Amino acid sequence: MTAQAPGRFLVTGGAGYVGSVVTAHLLEAGHRVTVLDDLSTGFREGVPDGAEFVEGRVQDAGRVLDGSYGAVLHFAAFSQVGESVANPDKYWRNNVGGTVELLAAMREAGVRKLVFSSTAATYGEPATVPITEDAPTAPTNPYGASKLAVDHMITGECAAHGLAAVSLRYFNVAGAYGSYGERHAPESHLIPLILQVALGEREAVSVFGDDYPTPDGTCVRDYIHVADLAEAHLLALDGATEAEHLICNLGNGNGFSVREVVDTVRKVTGHPIPEIVAPRRGGDPAVLVASAERARTVLGWKPARADLAGIVADAWAFAQGRR
DSSP states (O other): OOOOOSOEEEEETTTSHHHHHHHHHHHHTTOEEEEEEOOSSSOGGGSOTTSEEEEOOGGGGGGTOOTTOOEEEEOOOOOOHHHHHHOHHHHIIIIIIHHHHHHHHHHHHTOOEEEEEEEGGGGOSOSSSSBOTTSOOOOSSHHHHHHHHHHHHHHHHHHHHOOEEEEEEEOEEEOOBTTBOOOOSSOOOHHHHHHHHHTTSSSOEEEEOSOSSSTTSSOEEEEEEHHHHHHHHHHHHHHOOTTOEEEEEEOOSOEEEHHHHHHHHHHHHOOOOOEEEEOOOTTOOSEEOBOOHHIIIIIOOOOSOOOHHHHHHHHHHHHHHTO
């Protein structure tokens, strides 16, 4: 999967959903990994065995990094859109301010490679789909704006100080990788919310709007398996080039509507999933689908788990295993 020689890496936010799966993949590839996480949204038991764990904020990276580290993979960010609207200061301080200090710590330690967990929220409501990396960036909330600010910051760091960096902008991450899966409190992502209904933890799933200009009237989104996502991060370590900032979208390139996702969960779990049609949420585009052509061409990445039923089945196995 990757030609990256065994090395030592820092994973900020490695106790969270995506960070834990990436950490597991790094360990399986023979790397040494230190996870830095304050456990504000992550879980100590989510840190894979074999990784060194340091409890702390991303601002504490300076007490961890030294010349033995080959790269940083940066996932330590708050990511709830609604919360970012209600409490933007929290997002600017952590997502932007924390990254300022991380980049400074990397310069001080001589660590010159970064893979950044960016987001499709940087694009806002796209004028055309599938979304390419040259689409206008117009985030509609402080979360997306904070991630875009970090991308701009990284571009400047590459030009001024020779950093080799890759930002990966991804869409709806789902599924699980063995014992590493999605668990947020509160939960806001569609597939785990529907699975809560199947588990009897929630009475019904809310469908926010059924009058969009889509085949069944519900929003269409691009879902990517978390293991495919993790493999892209390892390839990004190979693809990072000195003094360059590469930005790649990650997605399947196929969209699934909310109703298609609900129907797939019904088939995979064998449980009826009652629906409640609710009003549209402000700022929800009808269709969000990525073009991942640049990641395929430049990084050699291709999603191997694009089947929605397989994504749901992995998430379902993880959800059942946690009971």
